[in-house]
Amino acid sequence: MFTLVYQDPDFLVINKHPGVxxxxxxxxxxxxxxxxxxxxxxxxxxxxRLDKMTSGLLLLGRHRQAASELSACFAERSVEKFYLAIGSKKPKKKQGVVMGDMTRSRRSSWKLESSKTNPAITQFFSTTAGEGRRLFLCKPHTGKTHQIRVALRSVGSGIIGDDIYGSEAADRGYLHAYALRFTYQGTLRQFICPPEPGVLWQSPEVQSALQGWSSPWDLSWPKVAMK
Known part of the structure; x- marks a missing residue:
């Protein structure tokens, strides 16, 4: 179900396995x-929270006060979150920002609107994942339900193994919470968790890209223009 990544007296960091x-x-x-x-x-x-299909870093409070402080960090959007995903094909644009309101669609799905009243905001880079697929590194600024899954679908590259927004079946859903960075009680904390399991993560193209994305917070991210 999980792998323990880090223990602090106030919180735990785990790697949640896919399908949990x-x-x-x-x-x-x-x-x-x-x-x-x-x-x-x-x-x-x-x-x-992470979606059931999504693996990766999940933060757990060990007592009520720590949970309150850490939850406030997320509410204030002071936590930097980075996700990896593999899409089924080349996107409409290789990098940039996806921004728009999200509304309910059919069944359990959501859709991206052109309006920006309370928009979901996702920055991303992409590179080849081999065999026509695309590897994405995403930095969401908001925490909307299915945000990254909808964002990548909107640029024409649904996540492989995503049974709602994707178009290609696989051994798992290829979305992974890759890195977290936040300041807690005056100390900067940062965590990286490479993705596994999953056959597609192991391709030479993906492994090469991950070497270049080993410090995602240091990359020159596409600018977010709020209007």
């Missing part, structure tokens, strides 16, 4: 219970 839900099931949270069983915590607090 962070939501409550009959008032229980199996993932948090499994982590607590390993670390000996009586109670853990979910600070933010």
């Amino acid at each position: 839900s962070v939501h409550k099931d009959d008032n229980e949270q199996p993932l948090l219970a499994a982590v607590a069983a390993q670390t000996g915590d009586a109670q853990l607090y979910l600070i933010h």
